[in-house]
Amino acid sequence: MHEISVMQSAMEIAVESAKAQGAQQIHCVTMRVGALAGVAPDSLEFAFPIVAKGTMAEGATLEIEFVPAQCHCASCNSDFEPQDFFYACPHCGALTVDLLHGKELELAYLEVS
């Protein structure tokens, strides 16, 4: 359960950025979370109001954009969305570790006023 500390890091960035833009209130925080980011979106949602309490994001909503895994197969030079955790290429069967997307854990944007 490191989602609380992940959420705290996200909130630090959000508040700093909002203040730098002269905002008074954060209304919505959008995060981008990859399938292999190692965090559970449900737990982030649970952590969000706890971490937001007492900050300029108190009462804000959290939106999560889920990013599915996408791999590159070096053997047959094709991109694919893996259907299992082995990342076997559906075209040639080769196993790959070249992940194009799926590790994202980003603060995407804020709605502020």
Place this chain on the structure above:
Amino acid sequence: MGGGSQKSEIRSQKSEARSQIADVGNPIAQTIGQRAEAEQRKIIINQGVLSKNDALAQGNRSLFRSKHLLTLNIVSSPGSGKTAFIERTLTDIKGRLRGGVVVGDLATDNDARRIARSGAPAIQITTGDTCHLDAEMVALATAKLDLDALDVLIIENVGNLVCPSSYDLGEDLRVVMLAVTEGEDKPLKYPTMFKTADVVIVNKVDIAEAVGFDRETALSNIHRMTPQAVVFEVSARTGQGMEGWYNFLEQRAAGRK
């Protein structure tokens, strides 16, 4: 082009008009002005949530490389035998490589004291209720070690196969350990961690038969989950298979010089 300048003209006319009305102290105009100010707007951030950790980890990595260190981040479930494996490694490689350890636990310094018996310097990090080590904790702990006197820096992470996977510490190699008692399907249950492994250690092979460990299935699962990883089957208790691991360490440490 014409449209754009027309628009900006209209905008400036509007704001001029608003300021004129506001000047005369019209309360309705003031309310409109405030509302316009309070309008919601979007700020694009697109920043990694762990970017602070990643930057600190990169700082650690540069420092460790400048000291010609081979740095390992050892992760596993609680009880896989990380500490015993590190104790044995440090004791056996004495005279071949100079090792130092940073060890993380939620509480107690038992592990650091165990490792210190090997004669190697060991720094304990107690994380409190944090389930992983981060780059800052490692930076603070390694500041207490004489890095110039080391060839290999071993970071023993908190026993946990989930959270530590997100935190780069500045290591060269991520070493993921599982014990034969944990079952052949462990790599399938923790794909995020195993996917990032450079080395996989299968520990406690001396009791594999007693616990009905299906070696072929386990190795196949490891290979399919993490085809890039180098795999060692060892017993930290009996020393079985450890020599291959030491040779690997020596080779990799020589590459850092």
